[in-house]
Amino acid sequence: MVHLVAFFCPMPTVDVCQCSIIKIHMELIYHLAVANYTYLLRILMMLHRQ
Structure with missing residues (x-):
């Protein structure tokens, strides 16, 4: 799931807290x-067995 974080946080100026919240949501x-x-x-x- 690291590539998602890199995708959502391309710039260092993005707030780290906001980025981690997005990361947690994506993982969930x-x-x-x-x-x-x-x-x-x-x-x-189960349906196929019946």
Whole structure:
């Protein structure tokens, strides 16, 4: 997830606190997306077995 921080903070003038908040939000969104994706895959697998 380091590349996201570099993407959101290209300039040193950007507030570090604001940048870290964006980084935390992006990591949360990323983890939620991965969790939802695996959850959907498990549901699809269960449906295929039936």
